[in-house]
Amino acid sequence: MSDTETKRDWRDTVFLPKTDFPMKAGLAAKEPAILAKWQAEDLYGTLRTQRAGKPRWILHDGPPYANGDIHMGHAMNKVLKDIIVRSQSLLGKDAPYVPGWDCHGLPIEWKVEEQYRAKKQNKDDAPVDQFRAECRAYAQKWVDVQRDQFKRLGVMGDWDDPYLTMKYEAEAAIAGELLKFAETGQLYRGAKPVMWSPVEKTALAEAEVEYEDITSTQIDVAFEIVEAPNAQELVGAYAVIWTTTPWTVPVNQALAYGPGVEYTIFEIKSGELEDKPHLARLGGKRLVVATALIPAFLKRIGCEWDNSDVPHEVYLGGWPFEGAVARHPMHTRGGFFAKPRPFLPGDFVTTDAGTGLVHMAPDHGEDDFLLCKAHGIDPVFAVEDNGFYRADWAWMGGQGSVIAPKLNAPEGPICTDLREVGALLAAGSMVHSYPHSWRSKAKVIFRCTPQWFIAMDRPINPPSLSREGPGVGDTLYGARNGEGFTHPNPSLEREGLSNGPTLRELALDAIEHTRFVPDKGRNRIGSMVAGRPDWVISRQRAWGVPIAIYVDPKTGRYLDDKGLNARIVEAFKAGGADVWYTMDHAALLAEFGHDANVWQPVTDILDVWFDSGSTHAFTIEARYGEGVRADLYLEGSDQHRGWFQSSLLESCGTRGRAPYDAVLTHGFALDGQGRKMSKSLGNVVDPLKVINESGADILRLWVASTDYFEDVRIGKEVLAGTSDAYRKLRNSFRYLLGALDGFAEEERVAVNEMPELERYVLHLLAKLDAELRSATDAFEFNRYARALTDFANADLSAFFFDIRKDCLYCDAPESLTRRSYRTALDILFHALVRYAAPILCFTAEEVWGTRYPDAGSVHLLEWPEVEGLWIDEGLAQNWEQLRALRLAVSAAIEPMRKAKELGSSLQARVAIGSPERPAATPSELSELFIVSDVQLETTDSTQVVVHVTDWHKCGRCWRHLPEVKEDGDLCDRCEAAVHG
Incomplete structure (x- = not known):
C-alpha cells in the first residue's frame, strides 16, 4: 500500500446514515399540512371502516360549553382523551370518538342578553323564538371555533357529525328522557329552597356555584317569649338568636332549639350596662342562651360573664320549650308579623357557634323548610326572583336587594329597625365562605320557589323500567309471574320493598360496580350522592329544552299520557324544542281528550346538567344501539358533582345502571408556580399560543408526561423540559431512519441467530411492551411516556446506538453483526413509531411517512407484534452486569x-x-x-x-x-x- 493511499480520506467509504428527516421539527408549520392530509384522506372514516367488526371501545366525550376560545384545561382534557382513544385503537379495537358540546343554558343566554343591553333593549320584549334563534346562532359560532381549535390539537374524531345538545334529535331525546322520569313517578313539583341567582333570575345547581370568602354582618336578636306551658319562668324572657343573614329576619316564622342542649336564663348585671347605651334596654330583661355559648354571646355584646354574680336558672335539655311561643320583634307591624312564632325541636341545632337558638325562615334554608313543613308552616315567598322583597311586604317591602351590603349593614335599615324596638343586641362583622354564581360572580341566596324535582328517595315505579339492557344485572327488573318485580342485584333488595329501589339506592349501587381511576373518586362521588337533596331540574330561563309537560295549576299534578308524550317527542324531532313555544297546545290536548282549561304547558326549561346527563341516550345508544354504554367517561375532578353525577342519576333513573363502566378524573392545569391561572395575575398559558410557537405535539407530550390525576403545572420552564424530551425522541427516530436507509428483507436475520447484544435489546423491547400495555390498561400515560422516553434515551441512544454505530458505519454490508443490528433496528422502528403514535400523533405520522411515503397513515396500524419469547432473564442479568461495568x-x-x-x-x-x-x-x-x-x-x-x-x-x-x-x-x- 503506497504512502499516498494510506493518507487518503476514507469517509466516502463509510456507511453513514442517510435520511431526509430533519432534526429541526418545525412542528408549528408542519402540523397543519398533516391535518389537511388526514382530512383529505378521511382518516377517521377509513379507520372506522377498517375496524368494523372489531371489539368496540367507547370513550364518551363530556361536552364543553360552546362559549369562548379553548383554555389550557380544555386542551389538557381533549389531548388526554385523544391519547387514550388512539391507544385503544392501536390495540386493534374499534374506538370511535364523537365530540360534543353543551349548547343550552345561562352562559350563552347571558352573552346574548349582553348584546341586548348594549343596544339598550330588553330581551324580554323580544319574541321567545327570536331570542332562542339568537342563542342558537351564538352557540353554533363557538362550536365552529372550538372545533377547529380542538382539531389543531391533533384530536381525531367525528368532527363532521358531533353531538350538540341543541340539535333537534338531541332536544327530542332530552325531552323523552324527562318524560321517562315523569312516567315512573320520579318527577314532582314542589316548593323548596334552592340556590337562586338574583342577578340571573334562576335556580342554580351545586355545580354552578363557587365559594368565596365575604364579610357579612352578624347580629344577635331578641325574641320575647309570650307562652311557655311547660316552664312559666320562660314567659317574658327573651330568646336570643344569632344569624349572618339579617335579611332573613323579615321572613322569620319560628325558632328552633336543640332537644339535647342545656340552656340558661340570665340577666345582665346593672354595672355592665353603664356607659353602654346600646344595651340600656336590657336592664331587668332575662335572656335565654345555650349555657355553653353565653361567654361568646356576652363578648359580642360587650359584656363579661361572671357566673357567680349573675342570677340565672339552668334547664337541662330543651324540654321547657315544648309548646312555647315567641313573638316577632316587629310584631307591631301586624299581619304576618303578628302571628306567634313557635319553638320547634331541631336536631341540627348545635352549640358550635351562635346562641343555641336558631331563627327559622322556611323560604331561605333547607333545614328551616323541612322543620317548618313538618309542623305545618309553609313558605310565604316574600323575596321575588330579582332578590327584592315584595313591594307589599309589611317590613322592608321595596327596600332593594336582600343581599345588598347596605341593607344588612349594622347601620342599615334592618338593624336600625331592630335597634329601635330594642331587639338588636349586637351587630358586627364576620368573614366566612359564601356561595356565588360562577358565571355572574354575584352572591346567590337560598330561595323557596316552585321548582321541578327528581326524587332521590321515592321508590321507582318498576313497570315502566322493565327494559333489557346490560346493566349491573341482566335486566333492570324481571317480571315474576306477572306480579311484582325482582331486583337485578341482591345488594339492592330490601325487606318489604315492593315498588322498586330508589334513585339514590340505584346510584350508590352503580358507583360500587364502576371502576374509578384513581379509586378515590368512588368515595368522593359516593358521599355526594349519599347526601345530596332531590335533583332540582327546572330553570326559569328561555334558552334550553322546555319541561315539556302539562300541569294542573290548582293541584300541581302533571298530565301522564304516553300517547301525548310520544307526540311531543316526535314534534321535537321535526322542529326542535322551539315548537313548544309555537305549537297549538289546546288542539294537541284536545286530540288526546284533555281540556286545555285544566292543563297548562310548563314554561320552565331543564337544567343544562339534565341535558348533558342525557347525552349517553342520544349519542351512545342512538349510534351504537339501545343498552350500549360507554367504556369510559373522562373529565376534571370537579365533575364528580357535575357531569359524572348528572349522567349517573339520569341513567340510573331511566335504565337502572350507570352509563359508563369506568370513570377517570384528572386535575387542573396551574401555572408554573402552582397557582390558578387568571387574567388578573397575568399567568394564563394559552394553548393556542403554545401550538403556534412550538407545535401541538409538544403540548401533547406535556399532557402525557404529567401526573394528571393531580393538579399539574405548565409554564416556560416546564415546556422547555418537554421540548428537550421531544428533541431526544425525535433524534432517536432520525437515527433509526438514517440507519435503516436501504434496508431490505434479504438482510433480515432470525433473532436466535443474532449476537447477544441485539437479543438483549429485544429482551428490553419485550419488557417495554409489557410495561406500555400495563400503563395503557391503567390509563397511566405519564408512566407510558416515561418508559418510552427512558428506553429511547438510556437503552437505545446512550447504549445500543452508541455501541453499534461503529458496526453500522464500518462493517461490510454482508456482516452478520451489521445485518443483525439493522434487523433489530427495523423491529425497533416498527414498535417505537406505533408506541409514540397515540402521544406524538403528528411526529409519528411524519416518521412513518418518511420511511413509507405510500403506505398510508401510521394511525391505521395496530400494536406491534413483540415476541414474548424474546424475554431472556439470564441473558439480561449478564448484560446488566456488563452495563454496570461499562458505566x-x-x-x-x-x-x-x-x-x-x-x-x-x-x-x-x-x-x-x-x-x-x-x-x-x-x-x-x-x-x-x-x-x-x-x-x-x-x-x-x-x-x-x-x-x-x-x-x-x-x-x-x-x-x-x-x-x-x-x-x-x-x-x-x-x-x-x-x-x-
Whole structure:
C-alpha cells in the first residue's frame, strides 16, 4: 500500500446514515399540512371502516360549553382523551370518538342578553323564538371555533357529525328522557329552597356555584317569649338568636332549639350596662342562651360573664320549650308579623357557634323548610326572583336587594329597625365562605320557589323500567309471574320493598360496580350522592329544552299520557324544542281528550346538567344501539358533582345502571408556580399560543408526561423540559431512519441467530411492551411516556446506538453483526413509531411517512407484534452486569478526557480487575466500552485503570488496533470492507 493511499480520506467509504428527516421539527408549520392530509384522506372514516367488526371501545366525550376560545384545561382534557382513544385503537379495537358540546343554558343566554343591553333593549320584549334563534346562532359560532381549535390539537374524531345538545334529535331525546322520569313517578313539583341567582333570575345547581370568602354582618336578636306551658319562668324572657343573614329576619316564622342542649336564663348585671347605651334596654330583661355559648354571646355584646354574680336558672335539655311561643320583634307591624312564632325541636341545632337558638325562615334554608313543613308552616315567598322583597311586604317591602351590603349593614335599615324596638343586641362583622354564581360572580341566596324535582328517595315505579339492557344485572327488573318485580342485584333488595329501589339506592349501587381511576373518586362521588337533596331540574330561563309537560295549576299534578308524550317527542324531532313555544297546545290536548282549561304547558326549561346527563341516550345508544354504554367517561375532578353525577342519576333513573363502566378524573392545569391561572395575575398559558410557537405535539407530550390525576403545572420552564424530551425522541427516530436507509428483507436475520447484544435489546423491547400495555390498561400515560422516553434515551441512544454505530458505519454490508443490528433496528422502528403514535400523533405520522411515503397513515396500524419469547432473564442479568461495568469504565475515562490526556475513549486501554470474570471476551468488551483494548484480571474488588494506547489509529474506523502500522492505515476489518 503506497504512502499516498494510506493518507487518503476514507469517509466516502463509510456507511453513514442517510435520511431526509430533519432534526429541526418545525412542528408549528408542519402540523397543519398533516391535518389537511388526514382530512383529505378521511382518516377517521377509513379507520372506522377498517375496524368494523372489531371489539368496540367507547370513550364518551363530556361536552364543553360552546362559549369562548379553548383554555389550557380544555386542551389538557381533549389531548388526554385523544391519547387514550388512539391507544385503544392501536390495540386493534374499534374506538370511535364523537365530540360534543353543551349548547343550552345561562352562559350563552347571558352573552346574548349582553348584546341586548348594549343596544339598550330588553330581551324580554323580544319574541321567545327570536331570542332562542339568537342563542342558537351564538352557540353554533363557538362550536365552529372550538372545533377547529380542538382539531389543531391533533384530536381525531367525528368532527363532521358531533353531538350538540341543541340539535333537534338531541332536544327530542332530552325531552323523552324527562318524560321517562315523569312516567315512573320520579318527577314532582314542589316548593323548596334552592340556590337562586338574583342577578340571573334562576335556580342554580351545586355545580354552578363557587365559594368565596365575604364579610357579612352578624347580629344577635331578641325574641320575647309570650307562652311557655311547660316552664312559666320562660314567659317574658327573651330568646336570643344569632344569624349572618339579617335579611332573613323579615321572613322569620319560628325558632328552633336543640332537644339535647342545656340552656340558661340570665340577666345582665346593672354595672355592665353603664356607659353602654346600646344595651340600656336590657336592664331587668332575662335572656335565654345555650349555657355553653353565653361567654361568646356576652363578648359580642360587650359584656363579661361572671357566673357567680349573675342570677340565672339552668334547664337541662330543651324540654321547657315544648309548646312555647315567641313573638316577632316587629310584631307591631301586624299581619304576618303578628302571628306567634313557635319553638320547634331541631336536631341540627348545635352549640358550635351562635346562641343555641336558631331563627327559622322556611323560604331561605333547607333545614328551616323541612322543620317548618313538618309542623305545618309553609313558605310565604316574600323575596321575588330579582332578590327584592315584595313591594307589599309589611317590613322592608321595596327596600332593594336582600343581599345588598347596605341593607344588612349594622347601620342599615334592618338593624336600625331592630335597634329601635330594642331587639338588636349586637351587630358586627364576620368573614366566612359564601356561595356565588360562577358565571355572574354575584352572591346567590337560598330561595323557596316552585321548582321541578327528581326524587332521590321515592321508590321507582318498576313497570315502566322493565327494559333489557346490560346493566349491573341482566335486566333492570324481571317480571315474576306477572306480579311484582325482582331486583337485578341482591345488594339492592330490601325487606318489604315492593315498588322498586330508589334513585339514590340505584346510584350508590352503580358507583360500587364502576371502576374509578384513581379509586378515590368512588368515595368522593359516593358521599355526594349519599347526601345530596332531590335533583332540582327546572330553570326559569328561555334558552334550553322546555319541561315539556302539562300541569294542573290548582293541584300541581302533571298530565301522564304516553300517547301525548310520544307526540311531543316526535314534534321535537321535526322542529326542535322551539315548537313548544309555537305549537297549538289546546288542539294537541284536545286530540288526546284533555281540556286545555285544566292543563297548562310548563314554561320552565331543564337544567343544562339534565341535558348533558342525557347525552349517553342520544349519542351512545342512538349510534351504537339501545343498552350500549360507554367504556369510559373522562373529565376534571370537579365533575364528580357535575357531569359524572348528572349522567349517573339520569341513567340510573331511566335504565337502572350507570352509563359508563369506568370513570377517570384528572386535575387542573396551574401555572408554573402552582397557582390558578387568571387574567388578573397575568399567568394564563394559552394553548393556542403554545401550538403556534412550538407545535401541538409538544403540548401533547406535556399532557402525557404529567401526573394528571393531580393538579399539574405548565409554564416556560416546564415546556422547555418537554421540548428537550421531544428533541431526544425525535433524534432517536432520525437515527433509526438514517440507519435503516436501504434496508431490505434479504438482510433480515432470525433473532436466535443474532449476537447477544441485539437479543438483549429485544429482551428490553419485550419488557417495554409489557410495561406500555400495563400503563395503557391503567390509563397511566405519564408512566407510558416515561418508559418510552427512558428506553429511547438510556437503552437505545446512550447504549445500543452508541455501541453499534461503529458496526453500522464500518462493517461490510454482508456482516452478520451489521445485518443483525439493522434487523433489530427495523423491529425497533416498527414498535417505537406505533408506541409514540397515540402521544406524538403528528411526529409519528411524519416518521412513518418518511420511511413509507405510500403506505398510508401510521394511525391505521395496530400494536406491534413483540415476541414474548424474546424475554431472556439470564441473558439480561449478564448484560446488566456488563452495563454496570461499562458505566464504571466511562467514569474512569471521563477525568482523562476533561484533562485532555486523551481525545476520545477509542484512545483508551483499560485494565479491569474484578472478583468475577465478565461474561464477554476482551474483544467484545472493547467494542462494548468503545476503547482500544481491554485486559482482564481477577481481584478482590472491581478496579478500572485507564492508559493511553500506543497503537495507531485506523484511517477509516478510527479505532486504535495492533495491526495498524501507521496512523491512517486501514485495519483488517476496514481493509476487507473497502477492497473485499
